[in-house]
Amino acid sequence: MAGDDAPTPATDPGAAEAIRCADCARSDSLVTGLEPVDRMPLPLEAAAGFPDGVPRARGLSRRDFLRTGAFGVASVYAATRIDWTRAFEAAVASGAEPANHLVMIFLNGGNDGLNTVVPVAEYDAYRRARPNLARVLGPPAAGQVGTAPMPGTGDAHAWASVCVSGPGNNGDTKGLDTLWGDGSGGPGSDLALWPAADYTPANRSHFDSRDYWFAGALEKRTTGWLGRWLDRYGSPDNPLQAVSIDSSISKQIRAAQAPVSAVRALSGVDFRVDRVSTRVGDATEQMAPLAQVRAGRGNAGLARARDVYGRAVQVSRSLRALSGAPTGAGYPNSSLSSRLQLAAILLGAGLGVRVVTIDWGSFDTHGNQLGSQDPQLATLSRALAAFRDDLSARGIEQRVVTVVFSEFGRRVASNNTGTDHGAGGLMMAMGSAVRGGLRGEFPGLSVLDRGDLRVTTDFRAVYSAIVAEWLGGDPAAVIPGGPFPLGGPLVG
DSSP, X not given: OTTSSOOEEOOOOTTOOOOOOGGGGGSGGGSSOOOOSEESSOOHHHHTXXXXXXXXXXXXXXHHHHHHOOOOSSEEEOSSOOOHHHHHHHHHHTTSSOOOEEEEEEETTOOOGGGTEEEGGGXXXXXXXXXXXXXXXXXXXXXXXXXXXXXXXXXXXXXXXGGSSOOOGGGOOOOHHHHHTTSSSSTTOOEEEEEEEEOSSOOOOHXXXXXXXXXXXXXXXXXXXXXXXXHHHSOSSOGXXXXXXXXXXXXXXXXXXXXXXXXXXXXXXXOOOXXXXXGGOXXXXXXXXXXXXXXXXXXXXXXXXXXXXXXXXXXXXXXXXXXXXOOSSOOOSSHHHHXXXXXXXXXXXXXXXXXXXXXXXXXXXXXXXHHHHHHHHHHHHHHHHHHHHHHHHTTOGGGEEEEEEESOOBXXXXXXXXXXXXXXXXXEEESTTBOOEEOSOOOOSSSOBTTBOOXXXXXXXXXXXXXXXXXXXXXXXXXXXXXXXXXXXXXX
16 A cells, blocks of 8 residues: 555665575574564453452463463454454454455575476576586486476476476375466466566565565565555454464565464464463363453443453354364375465355465575475475365365465576575466466576576566456555566466
C-alpha cells in the first residue's frame, strides 16, 4: 500500500565479484527474524478482570498472567491491538466461501538453478564452467548424478536425476517430473519454470536479496509484498488468513495493520503459560472453566475474558483435532514434508487461510555442493509431489498455487567444489491451475552478466501475476515500481 513504510535505496553490488561473503555464517538465523508483537489469546483488558483468588491448582491467577503473559495457538503479529473475540469469530467464519490459496516456499541460501535444470543445449560450455560439479548426461555414471530429459523443452534442458521419479523414502517414487508432465501447459503439466528469475542490478548479499524478494521491491521496507496485499484486500480480524509454518513470522506476510500468524505444529497446540511451574499442566483445559465464570455486576473485564476464553478454547480444541486429520498422501520423511502436510491440513480446514509461507533448506553451497544440494533437491522434489497428491485427495488442488524461489542463483563458474553467490535463479510455480512449461527464457551461457546468468524474468512480474490473476487485486497497489508484465498468463 502506498505510503505504508519508508523505503531505503538498494545497495550497489559494486565490484563484489568474489562472492564468499561474510554474512553466510549467520544467514540461517536471520531468514525471518520477526518477533511477534502480540501473543494469543490473552488481551490485557481481559487479564484485568481476573480475580486474584483463582486456585493455584488451576495454574491461573491475575498476577501470573500479568507477570508472564500467555501463548496461544499461534504467534500473532499485528500493528494494532487485535480484538480477540472478533478474531476467533473471523477465523471460523471466513472459511465459509471457497477461495484461492497461495503457498510460498523459500529455499534458504541461494539454490543453484544450473545444477537443478541442466542446459543440455549448451552442455559443453556448462561442463567447462564447472568441471567438478557438472551433471553427466543420461543415467548417473562414475558416482555423479545424471540427468533426465525434460519434455517440452526441445531437448534443450534436463532435470538433475535427483529431481525425477525414483526410489525415495517410505517407498515414494514421485518427483518433479510427475508435476511437469509433457511440459505443454496442458492437463498434467502442473509446473511452470522461470530459469533466470531475479532482479537487476543483482545484489549478492543474502540479507539484501531476501529483503527485496520478501518486500517485492528493490528497497528495504517494513512490510512484505503479501502483507501489503493483506492490508488492502485481506481480513482485519482473522490472524489465520496468513500463516508462516515456523516459530517466527516471515517478512513476506508482515503487514501494516492486518493480523498474521506463525504456527509451528498442530500436535502441540495449547495455551502455554511462560515461566510458570510445570504444575500448570494443560492450560487449554484449565482455561475452559473461566469461560463459565459469572462476571458479576459491572465487571466488564471479566465478562470480556469469559467470552474470549470460551472462543479461544473452542478454536484450540478444533486445531488440536486437526492434528489427527487423515492425510491424503504418503509423504517422505523430512522436515519439509511435515510442513507441507501441515499446510495442506490448514488449507483444507475452512479457517480462512489464504497464504502460507515456508522457509526451508540450506542452499548456500560454497563447498561440497553435490553432497549438500543433491539430497535437498531430492527432498524438495518428492515433498512437492506428495503435497500435490494430498491437496488432490482433499479436493482443493484446483485452488492452490505453490511458488518455490530462492534469494539468488549461483555463479556459472564453480569455485572448485561449490559455487558462489550469483544471479538469475530458478523460480517455480506448481498447481493444476498453473499454465505449466518453460515459461521464462533461458539466457544462454555465451553472454554472461559479470559471470552470472542474465536475468530474463523479473521476479516482481510473477508476484504481479499472482496478485492480478490468483489472489485478486491491483498489482500496482502491492508491488511498487511497475508494471511488471509476465509475458503470458500465470494460470488458466
